[in-house]
Amino acid sequence: MPATVFHRVLLIGFASAALAAGCTDSAPSAPPAGEGKPLRILSLAPNVTEILFAMGLGGQVVGRSTYCTYPPEVQALPAVGDTLQINLQEVIRLQPTLALLITRRDEVPRRLQGLGVRTVSLQSDRMNQLLDSIRTIGRETGHEAAAQVLLGRIQGDLEGVRRSVAGLPRPKVLFAFPMTVGSSRIMVAGRGTFVGDLLDVAGAENAYPETADWPTIGPQQVVALAPEVVVINATGEDAPPDRVDAIRRAWASLTSVPAVANSRVHVLTEAYLTIPGPRVGQAARLLAETIHPELRRAKEGANP
Amino acid sequence: MRVRPFTSRGYVGGILVGFGVWAVVAAVAVGIGGRLWAWDSVAQMRNVLALRLEWVMTASVVGAALALAGLAFQALLRNPLAEPYILGVSGGAGLGFILCQLFLSVVLAPLLGFAGALATVVIVYTVAQRRGRIEPYTLLLSGVIINAVYGAAIMLLTALARPEQRGDIAVWMMGNIGAFGPQWPLIVIVGALAAGVAALFALFAKGFNLVAVGEDTAGALGVNVGRLRLVTFVAASLVTGASVALAGPIGFVGLICPHLMRMLLGPDHRRLVPATLFFGATFLVLADFAACLWEGAGNRALPVGVLTAMCGGPFFIYLLRTRWRRMMETR
Numbered sequence: 001m002p003a004t005v006f007h008r009v010l011l012i013g014f015a016s017a018a019l020a021a022g023c024t025d026s027a028p029s030a031p032p033a034g035e036g037k038p039l040r041i042l043s044l045a046p047n048v049t050e051i052l053f054a055m056g057l058g059g060q061v062v063g064r065s066t067y068c069t070y071p072p073e074v075q076a077l078p079a080v081g082d083t084l085q086i087n088l089q090e091v092i093r094l095q096p097t098l099a100l101l102i103t104r105r106d107e108v109p110r111r112l113q114g115l116g117v118r119t120v121s122l123q124s125d126r127m128n129q130l131l132d133s134i135r136t137i138g139r140e141t142g143h144e145a146a147a148q149v150l151l152g153r154i155q156g157d158l159e160g161v162r163r164s165v166a167g168l169p170r171p172k173v174l175f176a177f178p179m180t181v182g183s184s185r186i187m188v189a190g191r192g193t194f195v196g197d198l199l200d201v202a203g204a205e206n207a208y209p210e211t212a213d214w215p216t217i218g219p220q221q222v223v224a225l226a227p228e229v230v231v232i233n234a235t236g237e238d239a240p241p242d243r244v245d246a247i248r249r250a251w252a253s254l255t256s257v258p259a260v261a262n263s264r265v266h267v268l269t270e271a272y273l274t275i276p277g278p279r280v281g282q283a284a285r286l287l288a289e290t291i292h293p294e295l296r297r298a299k300e301g302a303n304p
Numbered sequence: 305m306r307v308r309p310f311t312s313r314g315y316v317g318g319i320l321v322g323f324g325v326w327a328v329v330a331a332v333a334v335g336i337g338g339r340l341w342a343w344d345s346v347a348q349m350r351n352v353l354a355l356r357l358e359w360v361m362t363a364s365v366v367g368a369a370l371a372l373a374g375l376a377f378q379a380l381l382r383n384p385l386a387e388p389y390i391l392g393v394s395g396g397a398g399l400g401f402i403l404c405q406l407f408l409s410v411v412l413a414p415l416l417g418f419a420g421a422l423a424t425v426v427i428v429y430t431v432a433q434r435r436g437r438i439e440p441y442t443l444l445l446s447g448v449i450i451n452a453v454y455g456a457a458i459m460l461l462t463a464l465a466r467p468e469q470r471g472d473i474a475v476w477m478m479g480n481i482g483a484f485g486p487q488w489p490l491i492v493i494v495g496a497l498a499a500g501v502a503a504l505f506a507l508f509a510k511g512f513n514l515v516a517v518g519e520d521t522a523g524a525l526g527v528n529v530g531r532l533r534l535v536t537f538v539a540a541s542l543v544t545g546a547s548v549a550l551a552g553p554i555g556f557v558g559l560i561c562p563h564l565m566r567m568l569l570g571p572d573h574r575r576l577v578p579a580t581l582f583f584g585a586t587f588l589v590l591a592d593f594a595a596c597l598w599e600g601a602g603n604r605a606l607p608v609g610v611l612t613a614m615c616g617g618p619f620f621i622y623l624l625r626t627r628w629r630r631m632m633e634t635r
Contacts, residue, residue, distance in 0.1 A: 066467075067467075179483070179484030179485070180471065180472050180475045180476075181405070181472045181475070181476055181483070182475065182476045182480050182483050182551070182552055183475050183476075183480050183482075183483060183484065184355075184359070184480070184482040184483055184484050185484070185605060186484060216604070216605070218484075218599075218605065219351075219355055219484060220338065220352055220355060223343075223348050223351050223352055224343075224348075226348075236466075237466070237469065246485065247485075249485060249486075250483075250484050250485030250486070253351070253354065253355075253485075253486055254351050255347060255350075255351060256345060256347035256348040256349075256350065256351040257351075261347075
């Protein structure tokens with residue numbers, strides 16, 4: 001069974017959800033702990049967990065959400081569910097001192113505060129929100145220097161990609177998830193998303209013209225949008241080769257779409273493409289090389 | 305209502321009219337639904353034409369299959385409210401399909417869908433039967449209950465499934481016409497089954513008529529009621545299972561279509577079988593067309609199963625207040 005709509009919805013939930021909630025330190029202005037006594041951090045979003053580990057704070061993470069699976073050592077930590085369904089008993093057992101989460105539902109932070117856990121809601125719907133979130137995590141954990149190092153690395157990565165595509169033509173690119181079983185619809189990245197920002201960095205024009213976050217469209221609209229390149233992110237269930245083949249076959253019939261006619265439908269199985277975390281630079285690089293094959297050729301030419 | 309005598313010329317003419325109505329509606333749904341005149345290039349127009357054709361054919365074969373199954377259930381169970389969705393047959397097919405897809409193989413899913421449909425008919429029929437007679441109340445109630453059990457089972461599967469599979473199950477359970485990838489092989493299979501079942505039911509039409517009068521009468525007049533029932537139930541389950549595999553459980557088509565045809569043409573199954581075949585196809589094409597227009601007007605896409613259920617619910621109540629009461633009074 002392919003497609004991962006629910007997963008997507010969650011990811012997008014994680015990514016876009018916090019939009020309304022905003023970046024609110026909901027603690028009754030407790031002093032940022034950090035010096036000396038290590039924190040006990042509960043991370044309820046995959047990208048936040050990844051950021052914490054990238055900042056070298058992995059040792060202070062005591063619990064995670066079910067969806068936090070990267071880096072691999074995270075999987076040894078107890079999982080407490082997610083922001084839709086959380087095992088509060090497990091949370092109490094873990095005795096976290098700081099909970100970091102991304103959600104649009106304020107009952108989760110309220111509930112965690114009720115348990116006496118300092119709770120910080122973050123957002124990572126857009127690239128700049130991700131960078132802000134890293135700063136916030138640094139401040140809340142008392143590791144601002146580590147946050148600055150990570151920020152510098154990410155911004156350097158993104159700048160590198162931007163430079164490499166400067167001057168290249170910007171094709172119309174549609175970024176989509178594979179279709180659901182029995183449905184003719186696909187979910188595509190709008191301009192108001194983190195992936196939309198990535199496309200911009202990678203030297204592409206988003207083929208979906210509106211700012212909607214993750215609209216669901218049918219093949220008829222794909223024909224009308226006429227993207228020059230299609231990037232399909234097939235992760236998890238969709239990643240096995242037979243599924244990837246099926247996705248390619250499904251697209252092959254839309255022969256009037258320039259991307260299909262010119263064999264520019266690319267199925268990428270890397271899950272980190274849509275995770276607003278420390279690997280965004282890598283994601284932008286992969287997108288850029290997929291959208292501008294000449295970059296990859298040039299690289300191979302440089303170091304044969 | 306004035307009922308004309310049944311002639312073979314009228315029969316062929318009627319079939320041609322039915323086919324013609326379906327063809328016109330289908331052509332309109334393809335042309336206007338795809339806004340075929342509004343495309344910049346011929347290549348785009350051709351792509352959209354192919355998509356619309358595929359979806360209209362999906363709606364046609366599924367509608368025809370479900371309407372015929374409904375007609376057969378109503379005739380043989382002597383119950384105006386019998387229908388694959390209400391009796392739980394669609395739910396059984398759906399459960400089999402989802403089980404197979406989650407734990408066995410995607411390829412075999414239609415087969416398990418058929419098995420689920422058939423098992424449901426056997427269960428509902430066995431539960432509702434008492435001393436060789438079908439109790440109308442018990443029949444509907446067993447349908448309601450088996451639907452509830454299936455609903456719980458599907459919810460359990462959804463809870464046990466990996467989170468990324470849940471959305472798929474939910475979307476599929478709504479009943480959708482058309483997938484992103486081409487589905488022509490399955491469309492051809494369901495279409496062939498629907499045509500075969502229509503031919504079979506056309507042969508059985510006289511038997512259906514006699515059973516409608518009374519099973520004892522039918523038996524006395526030489527109809528092998530047991531065999532008729534067995535073959536019909538297997539055939540109806542087969543088309544229901546196959547159409548669920550193609551489009552998910554779409555409800556109430558099997559209720560609305562045969563009844564509208566009965567209102568129009570009277571109770572003779574020799575007329576009703578071909579009429580229901582074509583009207584079922586036309587009806588679901590119209591429903592899908594409505595969903596398409598709704599989406600074309602800038603709204604979110606509607607699953608067609610939701611649309612038919614919203615029409616079917618009130619229609620069910622109407623039948624309950626009219627036909628059902630009449631049936632219980634004449635008993």
